[in-house]
Amino acid sequence: MSSAADQQDTAKTAPCIKILTLFPDMVRTVLETSIPGRAERQGQVRYEVVDIREFSVDKHRTVDDTAYGGGAGMIMMAKPVVEAVESVRQNNDATVILTTPQGETFDEALTLELLEDLQLKGEIILICGHYKGIDERAIELVVNREVSIGDYVLSGGELPALVVADALVRRIEGVLHNEDSANNDSFTTVRGGGLDCQWYTKPPEFRGLTVPDVLLSGHHGKIAQWRDEQAKERTEVRRPDLRQTEETDDKSRKR
Ligand code: ADE
Numbered sequence: 403m404s405s406a407a408d409q410q411d412t413a414k415t416a417p418c419i420k421i422l423t424l425f426p427d428m429v430r431t432v433l434e435t436s437i438p439g440r441a442e443r444q445g446q447v448r449y450e451v452v453d454i455r456e457f458s459v460d461k462h463r464t465v466d467d468t469a470y471g472g473g474a475g476m477i478m479m480a481k482p483v484v485e486a487v488e489s490v491r492q493n494n495d496a497t498v499i500l501t502t503p504q505g506e507t508f509d510e511a512l513t514l515e516l517l518e519d520l521q522l523k524g525e526i527i528l529i530c531g532h533y534k535g536i537d538e539r540a541i542e543l544v545v546n547r548e549v550s551i552g553d554y555v556l557s558g559g560e561l562p563a564l565v566v567a568d569a570l571v572r573r574i575e576g577v578l579h580n581e582d583s584a585n586n587d588s589f590t591t592v593r594g595g596g597l598d599c600q601w602y603t604k605p606p607e608f609r610g611l612t613v614p615d616v617l618l619s620g621h622h623g624k625i626a627q628w629r630d631e632q633a634k635e636r637t638e639v640r641r642p643d644l645r646q647t648e649e650t651d652d653k654s655r656k657r
Contacts, residue, residue: 417520417574418448419567422486423530424465425560426453432564441577449567452490457482466533475534483540487527498527498545499566500536501559505548508562510589512549513569520570528566530559586629594646596637599629 423429433439433449441447455463459481466476487498497519506512520526529536529545541548551562571577578584585591588598602613616628637644 416445416448418450418525419520419570420450420452420490420525420527421530421563421567422452422454422483422490422527423560423563424454424532425530425558426451428560429530429564433567437577438568438571441571441574444577446574446577447571450490452486454478454482454486457485457489469534473534478531478533478536478540480537480540480543483529483536484543487529487544491525491527493523493525496523496525496527497547498529499547499549499563500529500531500541500545501551501562501566502531502535502548503550503553503555505550507553508549508551508566508569510569510595513566513573516566517570517573521574526570528559528563530563532558589644593633593637596633596644596646597641599632599636 421429421433429451430449433442433451438447438449442449455465458465459479464479465482466478469475469477491498497516499516516526549562549566551565556562572584586593586598589595602617606613606618614628616624619625
């Protein structure tokens with residue numbers, strides 16, 4: 403158990419996830435909850451939430467306008483976005499991510515890449531896109547990665563940014579109390595990039611449904627083998643696209 407002073411020291415040096423948003427309260431609420439909240443309280447990560455409206459162009463706190471050339475939907479102006487980034491960025495090499503349906507798809511490999519980045523540079527900046535999009539010049543000036551969490555359109559970039567933040571935080575060493583629970587999650591090396599197996603807890607029988615005998619056997623070797631087989635079968639049935647090939651095998655061994 404570290405002392406309060408130790409924890410304060412870590413808190414100063416812990417990597418910082420900075421989220422720029424039009425809805426700071428929504429973002430803060432999620433970051434204070436569950437594992438992301440505990441990680442911050444334990445000094446393993448820091449968060450900075452910035453209200454983009456603080457950098458608006460007028461007293462009405464305007465941050466958007468109509469699109470040049472016409473068309474439905476409002477566009478977030480370049481100035482507030484760029485100035486918000488410049489106000490929080492401490493490391494000029496920090497990765498600045500815009501969450502947008504037009505970005506590269508977020509997955510476990512990208513999580514690990516961004517985690518390395520966060521730890522190396524000390525910070526990562528996430529801009530939550532809104533309205534129809536943001537002025538392309540802001541992207542040119544300050545964004546170096548665009549990330550999508552899937553092929554559907556959400557009302558804003560807050561949920562995607564929080565998805566990215568959560569996925570990163572739970573992979574920081576020591577955040578999950580039992581490291582195993584991260585290592586054998588779906589998509590991880592232990593699961594060969596595939597899905598996780600099914601899990602059971604007490605009682606041994608519920609509404610006539612029982613727990614597979616092997617899990618009650620106390621035989622760790624057989625349990626591990628069963629879980630492995632179940633995970634492979636699930637991957638085969640539900641996500642054959644994740645099936646291991648020699649190439650993916652090689653990649654996961656390197657991690
Ligand atoms: N903003 C709106 N929809 C999104 C998505 N699917 N991914 C990332 N950002 C978004």
